Structures are given as C-alpha cells and as structure tokens.
Amino acid sequence: MENELHQISDHSVCAAQIDLRRVRTNPDFWYPVAWSRELGREKAIDVRFAGRHIVVVRPRSGVPYALDGLCAHRQVLLAKGEAHGDLLSCIAHGLKYNRDGQCVSPNVSAEAQCLRLRTWACREKDGLIFVFMGDQSLADKTPFPDFPRVRDRSYRTRRFGQVVNCHYSFMHENLMDMNHQVLHSRLVGKMKPRFLGMDHGDDFVEARYTFARTGGKQPLSEALIYGQRRRDGRDFAYRDVMTIRTQYPYQSLRIETQGIEDPVMELWISYLPQDREELTNRVFGLLSIKRLKVPFLLDIAWPIVVAFTERVFSEDREIVELEQAAWKDLGGDHNQEVFPVIKQLRDLLRRCGQMPKSAEEADP
Amino acid sequence: MENELHQISDHSVCAAQIDLRRVRTNPDFWYPVAWSRELGREKAIDVRFAGRHIVVVRPRSGVPYALDGLCAHRQVLLAKGEAHGDLLSCIAHGLKYNRDGQCVSPNVSAEAQCLRLRTWACREKDGLIFVFMGDQSLADKTPFPDFPRVRDRSYRTRRFGQVVNCHYSFMHENLMDMNHQVLHSRLVGKMKPRFLGMDHGDDFVEARYTFARTGGKQPLSEALIYGQRRRDGRDFAYRDVMTIRTQYPYQSLRIETQGIEDPVMELWISYLPQDREELTNRVFGLLSIKRLKVPFLLDIAWPIVVAFTERVFSEDREIVELEQAAWKDLGGDHNQEVFPVIKQLRDLLRRCGQMPKSAEEADP
Amino acid sequence: MENELHQISDHSVCAAQIDLRRVRTNPDFWYPVAWSRELGREKAIDVRFAGRHIVVVRPRSGVPYALDGLCAHRQVLLAKGEAHGDLLSCIAHGLKYNRDGQCVSPNVSAEAQCLRLRTWACREKDGLIFVFMGDQSLADKTPFPDFPRVRDRSYRTRRFGQVVNCHYSFMHENLMDMNHQVLHSRLVGKMKPRFLGMDHGDDFVEARYTFARTGGKQPLSEALIYGQRRRDGRDFAYRDVMTIRTQYPYQSLRIETQGIEDPVMELWISYLPQDREELTNRVFGLLSIKRLKVPFLLDIAWPIVVAFTERVFSEDREIVELEQAAWKDLGGDHNQEVFPVIKQLRDLLRRCGQMPKSAEEADP
Incomplete structure (x- = not known):
C-alpha cells in the first residue's frame, strides 16, 4: 500500500519534470496538413x-x-x-x-x-486537407474537427497560417494568456484584460476574459471585429467576453458581446509539427467574423482586417520565437509560470501529448 | 571448426550491416585533386x-x-x-x-x-593533378589511371566536374543504374533500357545495356553523341551498347555502336571526398566523343554537347543530393535495392572501401 | 611521499594537456561590454x-x-x-x-x-560600460582598469572593436608575437622585428621588440604614428621600442622612441567572450596616439590613421579566424609553438583562466 502511494508520487514528480517543450504532438487526432487550394x-x-x-x-x-x-x-x-x-x-x-x-x-x-x-x-473538408498520423485503426472513430462558421454566410472567414519557429506549446500558451495584450498595445491601444474565470477537464482548458480600454483610441480595424464602442461609462468597458479554449489538440477563441446571440468573432486554429524535434510548427487558422448590419461593409473593410490580424500575428510570432530561442540557448525550460490558467494549460499539454522518445527509439 | 564457421558468418553479417554511406574512400589509389589549369x-x-x-x-x-x-x-x-x-x-x-x-x-x-x-x-598527367593519400610506400607500385582518348585526336574531350553534396557511393550507383533514364526523359525522350548482362570481379562491376526509343524525338545533342538513328524498324532499337564499369575507385561509361570499331563515346570519372564524413565529393570527369566524318562538325556543335551534358549532370545531381538528404534525415541507409547489378556494386564499394572509423580514432 | 610527488606530476601533466582554446575567461575581472554611446x-x-x-x-x-x-x-x-x-x-x-x-x-x-x-x-568610465560577472562580493575589491591617455589632451584616441570569430587566446598571442609582421608587409613594408627580451610574473607577460626596416618605403600612415624616420644609417633602425603586455585579462601595446619621454602610441585592449564556448569575442580597443608638434596635423591625418589601423586589424582578423577554423576542423589544438614568449603567454592564459566545464555542469 505504502509502495503504491510512493509510486504514484514518483510518477507525478516524473511527469512534472518532463520538459514541456519536448512533449510530442499526440498523433491520434486529425491534423490539417495543407490547404485544398495548394x-x-x-x-x-x-x-x-x-x-x-x-x-x-x-x-x-x-x-x-x-x-x-x-x-x-x-x-x-x-x-x-x-x-x-x-x-x-x-x-x-x-x-x-x-x-x-x-x-x-x-x-x-x-x-x-x-x-x-x-x-x-x-480527408478533405472546408478547404483543408487532413491526415491521421496515429494508429490507423482509430482514424474513423476519432472525432473530426468542425468549424461551422466557415460555411455560415453571415460570417466571413479568413484562412491564415505560416510556419513559426517554436514548439506548438508556446502557441497555445500565447493565445490563452491575455496578459500579453501589452505586447499589442501599439496596435490596439491600452487594453486591460480582466480574467473572469476558467474551466478545465481531461482534454480541455477554457479561460474567459473581458477587457477595458485604459488608454489610446479604438482602431478602426478593431471596431470592425468587435463593433464600435461608445465612450459612455461602464457600458464601454467589460461588454465583451472573450473565451479561449484548448480542446486538445485544437485551439479556439470566441468573442461574444452583450445582447447579441452569435459570437462577433470565432477563431479555430491547429498546429502541425514540422521537424522531428517539433521545434517548428505550421499554423492553420480559420478566423470567422460576423458580418455587420450592412453586410458588404465587412468586405470593403476586409483589407484592413487582414492587415490588422497579420500585424497581431507577427507580434505574437516574435515573442514565441524569442521564447523558443531562449529555451535552446538555456538547454531547457526555465519558465516560472505565475498565471493559474497557463499552469492548467501546461498540465493539459503534457498529459495529452506524447512523451519524448530518445534518439535510439526513433523509427524513421 | 564449428566456431570458425560461426565467426565467418558473424563477419559477413557484420559487413552487410555497415552503412554503405559511411564507408570511406580507400586512400591507396591515385586520385585527381585539381585540374592543371587551376x-x-x-x-x-x-x-x-x-x-x-x-x-x-x-x-x-x-x-x-x-x-x-x-x-x-x-x-x-x-x-x-x-x-x-x-x-x-x-x-x-x-x-x-x-x-x-x-x-x-x-x-x-x-x-x-x-x-x-x-x-x-x-603527379600530373593529361591536365590533371593527382595525389596518393594512402601508404606512401605503395604510391609507385600502384597502377596509375589512364584515359588514352584524351590524347587521341579523333576524339574531342570535355573536362567537367563540380562539388556534389553526397557520398561518392551514390554517384557510382546513379551512373550504373540505367533505370534512372526516366529522370532524363524530358531531355532525351522516352528511352527504354534493356539490361544485357554484367560481369564482376574482386575490384570491378560492369553492366551492359542497350536502349530502345519508346517515345519522343531524338534530340540533336544526343544525335551528336550517339549518331543519328533512322526510324526503320528493329535497326533503330538496340543498335548501341552502353558499358558502365566501376573499376574501384574509378568509373567509366562507353558507348559502342554496331559496325564501328571505336566507341562513339567514352567517359572516365573519379570522385574526391571533400569533408571528413565524405558526404560531399568533387567530380573529375573526362568525356571523350568521337569526331564525325566531317570532323569540325563536332567543334561547331560543341556548345550544344556541353549544354546537354550539363543538364543531364544537373538532373543527376538533384537525385543523388535528395538521396543523401534522405539518408541524413532518416539517420542511415534505408535503401531497398531491387536491381542485381546495383547490389553487386554496393558489395564492391563496401569491400574495396575503408571501414568507418569512430570519432575517437580520427587522426587529424 | 612518493605518492604525493606522483600526484603533483600528474597534475602538471593534466594542466598542460588542457586545450588552451577551451580555457574560459576568468569572470572575476571588470570587462567592458559596451560603448557608452550605444x-x-x-x-x-x-x-x-x-x-x-x-x-x-x-x-x-x-x-x-x-x-x-x-x-x-x-x-x-x-x-x-x-x-x-x-x-x-x-x-x-x-x-x-x-x-x-x-x-x-x-x-x-x-x-x-x-x-x-x-x-x-x-560601472561606466571613459566612454565604456563595464560589468563584473564573477563573485559579486569581489567586485569592489577588484582593481578597475585605467587608461589615462584617453583623458590626456596631448593624445588622440581611437575607439575600435568588432566581433572576431575566435577564442580570445588567439588575440593575445597574435598581438604579442611580432614575428607575424610579415603578414602586414604589404601595408608597412618589410619590417624585421628584433626581440629585446621579456618579463613575466604571476599575472602578466611582457615582451619588448625593436624594428628595422629591411625593404619598402615607410607609409605615411605609419609615419603619423611612429614619427617620420630618416634614412640615415643606424639611427633609422632600432630607434623605437615596442612593449606588449598581457596583464591578465587585458592587453596593452606601447611604442616609445628614443629621446621622447611619453610613448608615441599606446593601445589598451580587452576581449569579451560572446558565446558559451567562447569561440567568438568582441574587441574593445583604445588606441591613443601622441599629437605631433603641430597638434591639429594629427586631426587632419586622422582618416588615414583610421584606415591604416582598420587594415592591420582586418589582416590580423583573417589569421586568427583561420587559426580558429583549423582548431575546429582538427578538433583541438595542434600548435607547435616555437617562440618562448608565446609559450609563456600560453601558460599565463591557462593559469589565469577558468578550466573548461563539461556540458553537464553548465548552469544557465
């Protein structure tokens, strides 16, 4: 009995010691690998x-x-x-x-x-080609991801993605940790995130935030996504709720606003590990934005939306690549996480991913 | 007695297990290292x-x-x-x-x-500078390569060579395996090789082929080398014999045609390992082409011959470098050779080369 | 007793066997890390x-x-x-x-x-920012380098420095070994160095040379630094004394000339290891040149001085980077030093530096 407990404790110590940046993508899921148009x-x-x-x-x-x-x-x-x-x-x-x-x-x-x-x-669906790289007998039983906004004509969807030189775990953490909004302050003005709470389960972590603008003007591009905000006291702040969810291995972000049923924005995103060490990933993202009352306005403004999201993405890319570079430089993970949601997320990514295999085990 | 047999069998297993791409060039031969003009x-x-x-x-x-x-x-x-x-x-x-x-x-x-x-x-000979990098007491006793066509005025010789990023064994295999003609189909049209047979001995492997054109027109450049082919039934096909020989460590290719005594083309080629791992080699090639009945025609057409051979060489280079890249990527040789001549050639290159030495043994 | 002796001898063998190019910079000194203007x-x-x-x-x-x-x-x-x-x-x-x-x-x-x-x-001093990277309790007790010529208005000082891709020990050796003047013969003409002697102690080595011109004309740029030399027999040669000193970890070079009290030139130089293996260093150099009798002449001629020193530096850089490249290629130090001063210097750099630590010990 005592031995058993000891083993469990040993195991948890061991699991905690595994460097998150060495945890491999679990292959028993459907992953987008290319755009259909490619x-x-x-x-x-x-x-x-x-x-x-x-x-x-x-x-x-x-x-x-x-x-x-x-x-x-x-x-x-x-x-x-x-x-x-x-x-x-x-x-x-x-x-x-x-x-x-x-x-x-x-x-x-x-x-x-x-x-x-x-x-x-x-399989091919909604402009994406997916493969199943795990145990092939599980392929048909494995839930296939869905993103219905892509087919919903009241939304317009932007497909984006690039190769980013970091482990996919940095991507998950970056999207979920809204404290990094300071990074985008030049683009979006000073936004103070308020953490509303989180949920988590065996295979997901979900965080909810709201925002108050503490300085700067709302840029046009943001107004197109969130809708325009009037500067009338309380109503201005904390009207939107942003929900970010890692449902392993995918990630999504949803913005809902008071009094409107459908989300004003929904993002679905998947990360494809490129190299054997998984220190590079290719992003496949679907960003769906609700059309305004005058639907074609969004189409006219689309180039602004594209430019805005590209710049946010490029700022994020710089940070995650710096984090990855430091990991390589230091020879391992030295993060001291201070934010409970991110701690939960790290546990999830460790739990759902695959343990690193040594070079000898590698089957090519 | 039983033990002895067991050892022999052990040895052969061991020899077969050595990765061909790690076998080092045997230094007890004369190797070209530079052109005299350099x-x-x-x-x-x-x-x-x-x-x-x-x-x-x-x-x-x-x-x-x-x-x-x-x-x-x-x-x-x-x-x-x-x-x-x-x-x-x-x-x-x-x-x-x-x-x-x-x-x-x-x-x-x-x-x-x-x-x-x-x-x-x-030593210097015929525009090439050679060195002998092995046991210096063997230098004078070691046969010096000869390529008499270079001095034969009824031939014109092209000297060519570049650094190719692969182990020299890929070069030998590529030249000897005429099934790779499919690679050059855009340049030479559809040529179907017919394997005529092979010879092999302690230090050589020789393969003989003939060709039939199954589609496409014979390009001018090829006609200059092989002579023009009339489209009259059997005579068109299988009139030439191509003999490819690895006489360790050199390689040669000879094209003979019915009714003509001298070969229409003769190629002599040597590979100089560049880096310590021998994953890069510098090629020294002498391509001698028999002059036509009107001898200066070949001189006039020489630029076409040069361009043609350059393009064939460049297509071959792409393949051997892809093969080398895959070897690095997979961490070793995963070839499943299906062609008996190439199997013989691989044995020859293993037998005549030097076994890989570990990093510790390296003497600089 | 016998055992003790044996241990001592073992230790000295061991110390001599340590590859000088793996000896790490001793951090218990003040090192310049940036120019103030940066x-x-x-x-x-x-x-x-x-x-x-x-x-x-x-x-x-x-x-x-x-x-x-x-x-x-x-x-x-x-x-x-x-x-x-x-x-x-x-x-x-x-x-x-x-x-x-x-x-x-x-x-x-x-x-x-x-x-x-x-x-x-x-700390910041004379246009340089220094840090102390060793045991912080020693920082205040550790002598701070001084270079008073920088503040002396009868001198003009050039601040220079670049990243050089070699271990700092190559820099020390290169500056101290004046036999490498042959390298600069295109710039300075044929100069024959005469070794006058050396001093050494626990933490320094000092070498003194004089020079005779054996061919070529004295270039203008050199005349600006050394003063013009008349071509009148003995007086021309051996009038200057050059003193090069490694006072660990800094290096200096001083040129004095007969009958003048102050040096005509003084150089102070420090090397900052960049990468973990210390195979790249950033140079911080202060080159002070005594003003001539007509002080502003030096200012007018300053671009020539700058160009001259840049070219000398660039020739030196080529050599030390070739030496470093050979070290990497051969996997260790194969120097056969023939010059006693440099042997002393090598001992000093080994003695005062830090022993290499294995990768496992590395604390990031």
Whole structure:
C-alpha cells in the first residue's frame, strides 16, 4: 500500500519534470496538413508531420490520398515525382505507386513488386486537407474537427497560417494568456484584460476574459471585429467576453458581446509539427467574423482586417520565437509560470501529448 | 571448426550491416585533386581529401608537390601563403617550407627547424593533378589511371566536374543504374533500357545495356553523341551498347555502336571526398566523343554537347543530393535495392572501401 | 611521499594537456561590454558574456545597471522591452523590474512578485560600460582598469572593436608575437622585428621588440604614428621600442622612441567572450596616439590613421579566424609553438583562466 502511494508520487514528480517543450504532438487526432487550394488535380505535395515526409496526392478522380513521402526504393522525395491518373511515380527510377502504397512497376525489376509505402488516413473538408498520423485503426472513430462558421454566410472567414519557429506549446500558451495584450498595445491601444474565470477537464482548458480600454483610441480595424464602442461609462468597458479554449489538440477563441446571440468573432486554429524535434510548427487558422448590419461593409473593410490580424500575428510570432530561442540557448525550460490558467494549460499539454522518445527509439 | 564457421558468418553479417554511406574512400589509389589549369607557376592551391587539407604547389621549375595543407606551427591554411622559387611560405609568420616539407626558416626561431609537414606523392598527367593519400610506400607500385582518348585526336574531350553534396557511393550507383533514364526523359525522350548482362570481379562491376526509343524525338545533342538513328524498324532499337564499369575507385561509361570499331563515346570519372564524413565529393570527369566524318562538325556543335551534358549532370545531381538528404534525415541507409547489378556494386564499394572509423580514432 | 610527488606530476601533466582554446575567461575581472554611446537614456541593450545574456539599462537618472538578460517569467529577451523611469519592462507581458532585479508588477499576478533577476555590478568610465560577472562580493575589491591617455589632451584616441570569430587566446598571442609582421608587409613594408627580451610574473607577460626596416618605403600612415624616420644609417633602425603586455585579462601595446619621454602610441585592449564556448569575442580597443608638434596635423591625418589601423586589424582578423577554423576542423589544438614568449603567454592564459566545464555542469 505504502509502495503504491510512493509510486504514484514518483510518477507525478516524473511527469512534472518532463520538459514541456519536448512533449510530442499526440498523433491520434486529425491534423490539417495543407490547404485544398495548394493541391491541384494530378498533383502531389510534400508535407511533414514531426519530421516525417508525407506525400499527399490528388488523383485524376476521387479524393486525395496520403502515403509515406520517400520512395521505398532509395528514399527520393516522392513529391518531386508526377501523378498520372491514380498513380504517383518517383522522379528517379519511375517506380509507380497506387493509393494503397503498392509499387506497381514490375517492368523495372520483379523485386520492385515487394516495395510498399505506408498509407495514412486522409480527408478533405472546408478547404483543408487532413491526415491521421496515429494508429490507423482509430482514424474513423476519432472525432473530426468542425468549424461551422466557415460555411455560415453571415460570417466571413479568413484562412491564415505560416510556419513559426517554436514548439506548438508556446502557441497555445500565447493565445490563452491575455496578459500579453501589452505586447499589442501599439496596435490596439491600452487594453486591460480582466480574467473572469476558467474551466478545465481531461482534454480541455477554457479561460474567459473581458477587457477595458485604459488608454489610446479604438482602431478602426478593431471596431470592425468587435463593433464600435461608445465612450459612455461602464457600458464601454467589460461588454465583451472573450473565451479561449484548448480542446486538445485544437485551439479556439470566441468573442461574444452583450445582447447579441452569435459570437462577433470565432477563431479555430491547429498546429502541425514540422521537424522531428517539433521545434517548428505550421499554423492553420480559420478566423470567422460576423458580418455587420450592412453586410458588404465587412468586405470593403476586409483589407484592413487582414492587415490588422497579420500585424497581431507577427507580434505574437516574435515573442514565441524569442521564447523558443531562449529555451535552446538555456538547454531547457526555465519558465516560472505565475498565471493559474497557463499552469492548467501546461498540465493539459503534457498529459495529452506524447512523451519524448530518445534518439535510439526513433523509427524513421 | 564449428566456431570458425560461426565467426565467418558473424563477419559477413557484420559487413552487410555497415552503412554503405559511411564507408570511406580507400586512400591507396591515385586520385585527381585539381585540374592543371587551376595551378599556375609559383602558385599554391588548397585541396581536401576526406577533410584533410593538402596544399599543392607548382614551384618555379619542376613538377608540382603536395604537403599537408596547414602550417605545422599554428595550422594556418598554407594555400593563403606564397610560393617563391621552390619554397612555400606561410602568410602568418613567414615560415618557409621546401618540397620535402621541411621548415627552412631558422631566422624566426631555432626551434622552427624542427617543424615538418607530411609530404604526399603527387603527379600530373593529361591536365590533371593527382595525389596518393594512402601508404606512401605503395604510391609507385600502384597502377596509375589512364584515359588514352584524351590524347587521341579523333576524339574531342570535355573536362567537367563540380562539388556534389553526397557520398561518392551514390554517384557510382546513379551512373550504373540505367533505370534512372526516366529522370532524363524530358531531355532525351522516352528511352527504354534493356539490361544485357554484367560481369564482376574482386575490384570491378560492369553492366551492359542497350536502349530502345519508346517515345519522343531524338534530340540533336544526343544525335551528336550517339549518331543519328533512322526510324526503320528493329535497326533503330538496340543498335548501341552502353558499358558502365566501376573499376574501384574509378568509373567509366562507353558507348559502342554496331559496325564501328571505336566507341562513339567514352567517359572516365573519379570522385574526391571533400569533408571528413565524405558526404560531399568533387567530380573529375573526362568525356571523350568521337569526331564525325566531317570532323569540325563536332567543334561547331560543341556548345550544344556541353549544354546537354550539363543538364543531364544537373538532373543527376538533384537525385543523388535528395538521396543523401534522405539518408541524413532518416539517420542511415534505408535503401531497398531491387536491381542485381546495383547490389553487386554496393558489395564492391563496401569491400574495396575503408571501414568507418569512430570519432575517437580520427587522426587529424 | 612518493605518492604525493606522483600526484603533483600528474597534475602538471593534466594542466598542460588542457586545450588552451577551451580555457574560459576568468569572470572575476571588470570587462567592458559596451560603448557608452550605444546606450541612451531610458534605453536597454543586450550584451553577452560567454553565452549569458545581460541587459544593461540606463535609467532616466543615475548610472546604468545590469541584470540577467532574460525575463524570469518566460525568458523573453529583456532588451526588447522598454525602460521607463528607473524600471525595465518586458515586451511580452509587461512585467517590470527595478534595478535590484525585483519584479514589481503585482497587477499581472500576485505570484509575479516572487520573480527576481540576478544583478551584476556595473560601472561606466571613459566612454565604456563595464560589468563584473564573477563573485559579486569581489567586485569592489577588484582593481578597475585605467587608461589615462584617453583623458590626456596631448593624445588622440581611437575607439575600435568588432566581433572576431575566435577564442580570445588567439588575440593575445597574435598581438604579442611580432614575428607575424610579415603578414602586414604589404601595408608597412618589410619590417624585421628584433626581440629585446621579456618579463613575466604571476599575472602578466611582457615582451619588448625593436624594428628595422629591411625593404619598402615607410607609409605615411605609419609615419603619423611612429614619427617620420630618416634614412640615415643606424639611427633609422632600432630607434623605437615596442612593449606588449598581457596583464591578465587585458592587453596593452606601447611604442616609445628614443629621446621622447611619453610613448608615441599606446593601445589598451580587452576581449569579451560572446558565446558559451567562447569561440567568438568582441574587441574593445583604445588606441591613443601622441599629437605631433603641430597638434591639429594629427586631426587632419586622422582618416588615414583610421584606415591604416582598420587594415592591420582586418589582416590580423583573417589569421586568427583561420587559426580558429583549423582548431575546429582538427578538433583541438595542434600548435607547435616555437617562440618562448608565446609559450609563456600560453601558460599565463591557462593559469589565469577558468578550466573548461563539461556540458553537464553548465548552469544557465
């Protein structure tokens, strides 16, 4: 009995000691890997999941499929090859693979028929291509993410994303910690966040904030997203509620305003680890903004919205990349977190992610 | 007896397990390290053999000589210095060395007379400078490569070569595996290689192919090399024989055509490992093309031949560098070779090369 | 007794075996880290000492202070933040620190009050900002470097310095070994150094040279520094004495000429290790030149002096960076020193520096 307790305590110490920036993305989820528009008919593209090359092919007819991205023969990058009909051929020796990953080029050598590539579950939805990189038997049972605002005509959606040179955990923390609004003060004026509370469960953490403007003028771009604020006392401050949620592995942000049922803004975001160490991630973001009473006003103002969100994103990028650079420099995580929500979030990301594997275990 | 057998079997397993991309170039051969035209009178150049700096000096009179490329005093690169008469002086402190590697600068300090550089056997032939980097007592007994077409006026020879970012073994495999012709299909049209057979011995592998055009037009540049092909049935296909040979450590390719005694084309090629890990090599190639009946036609068309060979070389370079990149990415060789000739070639390169040494053994 | 002797001998073998290029800068000295002109009022700059980020802040009033350069919260580079009044605030979450390194932002979170940064002793003198990176209790007792020529109006001082990609020990050796004058022969003509002698003690080595011109004309730039030399026999040669001294960790060079009391030139120089491995250093140099009889002549000619010293510096930089590159390439120090002064200097730098620590011991 005593031993058992001791083991539990040992385990929790151990879990706490694992460097969050080494925790790997849990592959048993559907991850966006490309925008649909990136992949034409009879084309192939290379994407990476935690260092692994995956080739996604859109055949002449039918839905895209995903295979291991390096030729089984001599590991030449398959996305350099060509898709003809339903087959993908390697640029080097012309070996052809079908959507089951089977090499179908007996003309080169009889032995080539033994060559096979791993296949990965692949789906396309709302302009995004997803793959399932974990246990393939779980793919169909695993909930597929939904973001209905993208199809809702009373919203306009901006698709954005870039490669950011940091571990995905920095992205989650940055979005959820609204104390970093000071960072954007040049863009949005002085906004004082008030933390309203949080919820958390096995696979999520949710934080709610409201804001008061303490200085500066509300910029036009922000007014387009939040609606214009009149400067009439209490009503001005704390009218909006911002809800930020990490529902592992995705993240969302919603702004609701008093007296309006639908959110004025909704953001859905996913992070794709690029390199083997997962110190670089590619962002796929869907930012949906509610149309105003005069709907086309939002369309006219769209370039301002785009520029505004780009600048906020670029300020955030600078910070998370500085954090990542310091981690590399110091050889590990030296964060001293002071904000309870972020502590919860860190526990969640450790709990739901995969433990780091040593270099020896790496299966390529 | 049983034990002995067991050991043999153990050894072969072990040999097979050695990653071909870690096998080092056998230094007990003569390797080209520079073109003669690169080294003027009273000049010095730096070349590298598997990470080791060698300085090659052409003195005021007499043949070039080769010394260790870093000054014995403080390891400053000697090729930065100057050659005066028969001596080479270091840029930093002016220490002078003669062709025996002896420091002859007692004026700096009496102790400087104890400084010596290793000397390396060095020869010049047909526009190439060679060094012998192995056991120096073997240099004179070691066969010196010959390529008589270079001196044959019925041929014209193109000297080419570049640094390619891959282990030399990828170069050997790429040249010998004619199934990679699919790679050049945009340049040469659709050519279907037919494997005619192979020979192999202790220190060589030779493969013979013939080709049939299955689509596309024969480009002018190719016609200049192979001769023009008439489109009259069987005669069109399979008239040429291409013989590719790795005679360790060199490689050659010869094209012979029915009814003509001399080859229409002959290629001799050597790979010089640049860095210590030998993951980069510098190519020295001699491509000799038989002059046509009207000999100056080849001279007129020479720019086309040059452009054609450059493009073929550049397509090959892309593939071998992708293969090398995948090896680095995956942390080792994952080739699943399907072609028997290449399997033989891989065995040859393993057998004739030097086993990798661990970092500790490295002698600089 | 025998055992004791054995241990001593073991120890000396061991000390001699330590690679000089791995010996770390002794932090128990005052090091210049920036020029005063680099740091305006209410500004902060990032400097590095052996890989450690230090932020130096010049508050609205009072002297500069130095703190650890990464925010205690999430290790964001503090020099990206802003100095307001006496406080420094982090760009990411706006945490504010005072000159004692105490976080004074309870508004973000009560826990933030527990955040502290290490402070480092910091002084400013003669246009240079110094920090003391060792045991802070020793800072005030440690002699502060002085270079009175900077304040002497009969001299003009050039402040120079750049980042040089080599271990600081190469810098010391290069300046002290006047046999490297051959390197500058294109700039200064052929100068033959004559070694006059040396002194050494626990914490210094001093070498004295004189020079004779053996060829080439004295350039104007050199005449401005040394004074013009008449070509009248013995008097021309050996009139000047150059004294080079490493007084750990600083270095100086003084040129005195017969019959003149004050030196015609004095150089004071310090090397700041940049990266953790100390294979890059930032130079802070003060070059003071005695004004001529017509004082403003030196001012008129100053651009020539600047260009001349820049070119000498750039030639020296090439050599020390080649030496460092060879060290990396060979994986260690292979110097065979032949000059007794430099052997003394190497012992001094080993003795006064800090032994390399293994990666495990590293405290970030």
